[in-house]
Amino acid sequence: MYSLLAVRLHQAFETRGYDLGIFGQYAKHLAHLTAPDAPYRSKGADLSASGPNLFGDHVSPILGLLAPLYRLAPHVETLLVLQAALVAGSVFVVAQYGCRRLGVRSGAAIGGAYALSWGVQQLIGFDFHEVAFELPLIAMAVVALLEKRTRAAVVWAAALLLVKEDMGLTVFVFGLLLYRDAPRAGRVLCVLGPMATAVSLFIVIPHFTAAGAHARLTDSSTSGSGLGDLATHPWQIPGDLVWPPVKLVTVLMILLPTAFLAARSRLIVLAVPTLLWRFTADTPNYWGLSFHYSAVLMPIAFLAMIEAVEAIETVEAADVLAAAQVMDRTRSKLIRYAPAFALTFSFVACAGFPLSHLGRPAFWSPSRHVKALQAAVRTVPRNVRVAASSHVVPHLVDADTVYPLLALPPLQTFGVDWVVVDMQDGDFQTLKGTALIQEIRQAGFQPAFSQDDVLVLVHP
Structure with a gap:
């Protein structure tokens, strides 16, 4: 019952970068016998391949x-x-x-x-x-x-x-x-x-x-x-x-x-x-x-x-x-x-x-927005550096190096190749979030996927 609830919440994009994304990065590094670092915990100019x-x-x-x-x-x-x-x-x-x-x-x-x-x-x-x-x-x-x-x-x-x-x-x-x-x-x-x-x-x-x-x-x-x-x-x-x-x-x-x-x-x-x-x-x-x-x-x-x-x-x-x-x-x-x-x-x-x-019928049927998020995740290739909205992060950490999108420094991407944005996330309905998306576009990122307020941008 616990597993069913937890996995289904994850499938519905109800998990977050804090904490599942971070622990996923810890587990990934430990499994490969490297230092237990979490790039997702990086902030601003501290963005690096390893993280804290x-x-x-x-x-x-x-x-x-x-x-x-x-x-x-x-x-x-x-x-x-x-x-x-x-x-x-x-x-x-x-x-x-x-x-x-x-x-x-x-x-x-x-x-x-x-x-x-x-x-x-x-x-x-x-x-x-x-x-x-x-x-x-x-x-x-x-x-x-x-x-x-x-x-x-x-x-x-x-x-x-x-x-x-x-x-x-x-x-x-x-x-x-x-x-x-x-x-x-x-x-x-x-x-x-x-x-x-x-x-x-x-x-x-x-x-x-x-x-x-x-x-x-x-x-x-x-x-x-x-x-x-x-x-x-x-x-x-x-x-x-x-x-x-x-x-x-x-x-x-x-x-x-x-x-x-x-x-x-x-x-x-x-x-x-x-x-x-x-x-x-x-x-x-x-x-x-x-x-x-x-x-x-x-x-x-x-x-x-x-x-x-x-x-x-x-x-x-x-x-x-x-x-x-x-x-x-x-x-x-x-x-x-x-x-x-x-x-x-x-x-x-x-x-x-x-x-x-578990007793709510809507819990078992993915919404249109969740389907768009799933398609966006499939758009991102493996082994790339991604900055993503919090609810998307746990779905990317297994294959990619993932950073917190809101922690990106102004007008810079520090080698990030892909950006995944859930525009329904409250953080991106503010002036700061809107300005950040504009800055990323000005840095040369081009749309690779757009559907139901979900946006994937890639640096050519």
């Missing part, structure tokens, strides 16, 4: 796993199917654990609620992102923690450090949770997590970025996290966590599908680091329900729900037997109704999130 290095943006060694897969199947759709498989694997982990602890009916209901959860849908409906690796890893780490399998818990938690530099804070919190039952292992993670984040931010990223040392700490509006504000303006944190109100809506939507039972579990503290860097960042996209940012919080919330349901207790009573009977009845009702509520909520909420596309 992956490790100048995020420290994600786990993306090396893309190399053999993309070598076998050199298409961006491979990344979409891989992401679907990773998320589905995390669903299996959550559902299986729920069935073992609460019984098949309740465990399957919570597993289904997680599978349909809005955060997971936003990830599947948003291109490809390395956060997909976090879901199965954190699910397996939490289950190992709950089952007191210390070695497995440490291994899976430490593996999160291979996904992204901000996971160091989550690993630190995981170490605190592990400390009660395994002090030595807990201390290892408490040290390893922050150390990995520090090395990434102060050594690795500055080494690979042209922006200079500590770039991700000094500009939270563009760096992808609020780590800069955490380090330089800690007194603003309390206000940043609650204002604007969209942040409270995000917290509500994380807890509501679990009937707020997740808040009764110690596991919910694992969500704090992610929410902290998101809410203290200057980028509004991080605060709400959009894109992939809440996906990693979903397995935490639903595993916390399972622990809370299992551990629920009733008020004390003088008669021990009567108290036990009350507890059994209360626990039975909770096990029966809470998972059903979770599944029902997630299913109903699908109407407002990406899975709803």
Whole structure:
């Protein structure tokens, strides 16, 4: 189901240069054993054949796993199917654990609620992102923690450090949770997590970025996290966590599908680091329900729900037997109704999130504009340098070197041979977009294809 949704969205030109086009370029370079560069991330005079290095943006060694897969199947759709498989694997982990602890009916209901959860849908409906690796890893780490399998818990938690530099804070919190039952292992993670984040931010990223040392700490509006504000303006944190109100809506939507039972579990503290860097960042996209940012919080919330349901207790009573009977009845009702509520909520909420596309007839029939975009992509030959609109980029990166069209310097093309423009893209309905097209024409580019507001230009 995830693969079907993701691939169909791609076929309908709903994927973008950010992020599927960029990760497609990373995978392409890794598959050919070259530096993981992304020409699409080039800007202005920095346009080059290679583009910025992956490790100048995020420290994600786990993306090396893309190399053999993309070598076998050199298409961006491979990344979409891989992401679907990773998320589905995390669903299996959550559902299986729920069935073992609460019984098949309740465990399957919570597993289904997680599978349909809005955060997971936003990830599947948003291109490809390395956060997909976090879901199965954190699910397996939490289950190992709950089952007191210390070695497995440490291994899976430490593996999160291979996904992204901000996971160091989550690993630190995981170490605190592990400390009660395994002090030595807990201390290892408490040290390893922050150390990995520090090395990434102060050594690795500055080494690979042209922006200079500590770039991700000094500009939270563009760096992808609020780590800069955490380090330089800690007194603003309390206000940043609650204002604007969209942040409270995000917290509500994380807890509501679990009937707020997740808040009764110690596991919910694992969500704090992610929410902290998101809410203290200057980028509004991080605060709400959009894109992939809440996906990693979903397995935490639903595993916390399972622990809370299992551990629920009733008020004390003088008669021990009567108290036990009350507890059994209360626990039975909770096990029966809470998972059903979770599944029902997630299913109903699908109407407002990406899975709803699967039930819309228009989703399965390409529009005239999509057909024009498909024809435009076929017009561009292989192994050329292309500047393209964002929604066209993922369809070209497998065969060509692709740049962001809006990043072209004025009156220059820096060796770009082809230009593909979707005039229905809002960026090209502005004065800046119109002026850019005129500049490209003045640079000598000639029309090679024009249909339904889709334009392909080539330099003779």
